[in-house]
Amino acid sequence: MRDPDTIAAIATPWGASGVGIIRVSGPLSQTVARRMFRSAADCPWESHHLYRGDFLTADGRAVLDEGLAVLMRKPRSFTGEDVFEIHAHGNPVILQAILEELMKAGCRPAAPGEFSKRAFLNGRMDLSQAEALASMIAARSQAAYTASLFQLKGSLTHRIDSIRLKLIDALAHLEVSMDFDVDVVSSQTPQETRQVDDAADGVARLIAAYDSTRRLSEGAGVVIAGRPNVGKSSLLNALAGEQKAIVTDIPGTTRDLITHPLVLDGFLVRLTDTAGIRAPQDDIEKEGINLVQNELSRADGVILVLDGSRPLTDEDRTLLSNLRCPLVFIVINKSDLTAAWREDSLPPSVAGKASVIRISAKTGDGLDLLKNELSKTLAGSARHETRTDAFVLSLRHKLLLEQSLAALRAAQEHLARNVSPELAAFELREAIGRLDEITGRQIGEDVLDRIFSGFCIGK
Ligand SMILES: Nc1nc2c(ncn2[C@@H]2O[C@H](COP(=O)(O)OP(=O)(O)O)[C@@H](O)[C@H]2O)c(=O)[nH]1
Ligand SMILES: [Mg+2]
Known part of the structure; x- marks a missing residue:
C-alpha cells in the first residue's frame, strides 16, 4: 500500500x-x-x-x-x-x-x-469510475446524475476495454509478424487493419458522445435574443419564476448577459438573457450586442422573441434570416394584447424548421407549452445521441480519446502502406497508452493528484 x-x-x-x-x-x-x-x-x-x-x-x-x-x-x-x-x-x-x-x-x-x-x-x-463519482456528487439535474451513474457503473470502462482488447490483439499479431519475413506481414495485415479500423470507429463514437453527454450533464445553453423591448427579460423572469433581469419600457435596458439555470423535466437548461439587437446607441450597448453575437455562436439553442402586438420590423426580419443556431424556438410575445400580425407572415424558411409558440410573459399564457417544447427538443436530441453510446463525461477523457484516435489514424496509414510494421506497432502502443490513462491503468502521480484534488473533502 x-x-x-x-x-x-x-x-x-x-x-x-x-x-x-x-x-x-x-x-x-x-x-x-x-x-x-x-x-x-x-x-x-x-x-x-x-x-x-x-x-x-x-x-x-x-x-x-x-x-x-x-x-x-x-x-x-x-x-x-x-x-x-x-x-x-x-x-x-x-x-x-x-x-x-x-x-x-x-x-x-x-x-x-x-x-x-x-x-x-x-x-x-x-479512474473513470472515481471521476464519475465526483460528477455524480456535483450533478445539478436528473440527467447529469444519470450520466454519472452510468459511468460509475462502468459503461465507459467496458467500452474502452473492448476497444483495448482489439488493439492488443492487433499489436500482438504485428509483433509476431515482425519476427518473420515481409511475406508473413502482408498476409497478416487485413486482420489487423480490420481490428484497428473497428477500434478507431469505436473511439470516434466515444468522442462524439462527449458533446451530447456534456449537454445532458452540464445542460444546454439557450440564448434569449431579439430586438429591444420585445420582452426578452420579462420572459427570463417568467421562466425563472423570479425577478432576475431588469424590465422597463425603455429600449436598451439590458446590456450584460444574465444567466439562470432552469431544470425542465430533469434536464438542465442554462437560459441567458441578452441585450436587444439593433443599431447601438452608445458604446456600452455596442459591447452588449457584441456579447450577444458571441453567446449565440456558442449556444445549443436560441429563443428568438418577437413582439406580437406590433408589426414585424426589418430588424426582426434580419434576425430571422441570420439564425444559425442548431435549435431555434420562435416566441411571439405579448399574446395578452391584440395581435398585429399573423404567423404566416414569418419567412417560410424559418417557419418550417423552428417551433413557433405564442406566449405572454406578462400573464404566463403559453409558458408551459414553451417549457415542454424546450425540454422535449433539447433533452430529446441529447438523449437520442447518447442512447447507443457510453457517456463521456469529462474533458480529460475526451482529449485522451482524441489523442488515441490520432495515433490510430497514423497506425492505419502505416498499415495501408504495408512497409513499416514497427511504426504501426508504435502508434498502436501509443493509442493503447492514452486509453489506459482514462481508466487509470497507466497514469502518473501528478495527473492523479490533479484529478482527485477537484473532489470534495471526505470523498
Ligand atoms: N402587455 C405585455 N407587455 C409585456 C409583455 N412582456 C413584456 N412586456 C413589456 O414590454 C416592455 C419591455 O420588456 P422587457 O422584458 O424589458 O423587454 P426586453 O428589452 O426584450 O428585455 C416592458 O414594458 C414590459 O412590461 C407581455 O407579455 N405583455
Ligand atoms: Mg431586456
Missing part, C-alpha cells in the same frame, strides 16, 4: 443536520475505534455492524457525543482499507471536536478526494 497513514475527514456538509458523518481510513482505524468509542455492552467490532454508544476524547476521559459507529474491515470497504465511520449529531462544533481528537489519536486530515484516490489505488474502482 502506498499510503500507510490514516486519514480522517468530516464527510457530510457543514451545517446543522440530524446526523453528521466522520470517515476514517487506514491502518489505525481499528485502534482509533477501540479508543474513542464506548458502547453499553462490550463491543465485539464485527465488520460492517453498526454499534450504538459514546464518542470519547482520545485520552478516553470525556464524552463528546453519542451516536452510531461502524468498522468496515479491508478489503470490503470504500477505500479498500480498514474504515471507521462515526455517525454523530450533525453539528459542526461536535464534528470538529471529534475530528480534533482523531488527530490526537494519530490520524491526519484527508486531502480533497483522498478517500476516492485510495479506492482507486487499491483497485476498488477504475
Whole structure:
C-alpha cells in the first residue's frame, strides 16, 4: 500500500443536520475505534455492524457525543482499507471536536478526494469510475446524475476495454509478424487493419458522445435574443419564476448577459438573457450586442422573441434570416394584447424548421407549452445521441480519446502502406497508452493528484 497513514475527514456538509458523518481510513482505524468509542455492552467490532454508544476524547476521559459507529474491515470497504465511520449529531462544533481528537489519536486530515484516490489505488474502482463519482456528487439535474451513474457503473470502462482488447490483439499479431519475413506481414495485415479500423470507429463514437453527454450533464445553453423591448427579460423572469433581469419600457435596458439555470423535466437548461439587437446607441450597448453575437455562436439553442402586438420590423426580419443556431424556438410575445400580425407572415424558411409558440410573459399564457417544447427538443436530441453510446463525461477523457484516435489514424496509414510494421506497432502502443490513462491503468502521480484534488473533502 502506498499510503500507510490514516486519514480522517468530516464527510457530510457543514451545517446543522440530524446526523453528521466522520470517515476514517487506514491502518489505525481499528485502534482509533477501540479508543474513542464506548458502547453499553462490550463491543465485539464485527465488520460492517453498526454499534450504538459514546464518542470519547482520545485520552478516553470525556464524552463528546453519542451516536452510531461502524468498522468496515479491508478489503470490503470504500477505500479498500480498514474504515471507521462515526455517525454523530450533525453539528459542526461536535464534528470538529471529534475530528480534533482523531488527530490526537494519530490520524491526519484527508486531502480533497483522498478517500476516492485510495479506492482507486487499491483497485476498488477504475479512474473513470472515481471521476464519475465526483460528477455524480456535483450533478445539478436528473440527467447529469444519470450520466454519472452510468459511468460509475462502468459503461465507459467496458467500452474502452473492448476497444483495448482489439488493439492488443492487433499489436500482438504485428509483433509476431515482425519476427518473420515481409511475406508473413502482408498476409497478416487485413486482420489487423480490420481490428484497428473497428477500434478507431469505436473511439470516434466515444468522442462524439462527449458533446451530447456534456449537454445532458452540464445542460444546454439557450440564448434569449431579439430586438429591444420585445420582452426578452420579462420572459427570463417568467421562466425563472423570479425577478432576475431588469424590465422597463425603455429600449436598451439590458446590456450584460444574465444567466439562470432552469431544470425542465430533469434536464438542465442554462437560459441567458441578452441585450436587444439593433443599431447601438452608445458604446456600452455596442459591447452588449457584441456579447450577444458571441453567446449565440456558442449556444445549443436560441429563443428568438418577437413582439406580437406590433408589426414585424426589418430588424426582426434580419434576425430571422441570420439564425444559425442548431435549435431555434420562435416566441411571439405579448399574446395578452391584440395581435398585429399573423404567423404566416414569418419567412417560410424559418417557419418550417423552428417551433413557433405564442406566449405572454406578462400573464404566463403559453409558458408551459414553451417549457415542454424546450425540454422535449433539447433533452430529446441529447438523449437520442447518447442512447447507443457510453457517456463521456469529462474533458480529460475526451482529449485522451482524441489523442488515441490520432495515433490510430497514423497506425492505419502505416498499415495501408504495408512497409513499416514497427511504426504501426508504435502508434498502436501509443493509442493503447492514452486509453489506459482514462481508466487509470497507466497514469502518473501528478495527473492523479490533479484529478482527485477537484473532489470534495471526505470523498
Ligand atoms: N402587455 C405585455 N407587455 C409585456 C409583455 N412582456 C413584456 N412586456 C413589456 O414590454 C416592455 C419591455 O420588456 P422587457 O422584458 O424589458 O423587454 P426586453 O428589452 O426584450 O428585455 C416592458 O414594458 C414590459 O412590461 C407581455 O407579455 N405583455
Ligand atoms: Mg431586456
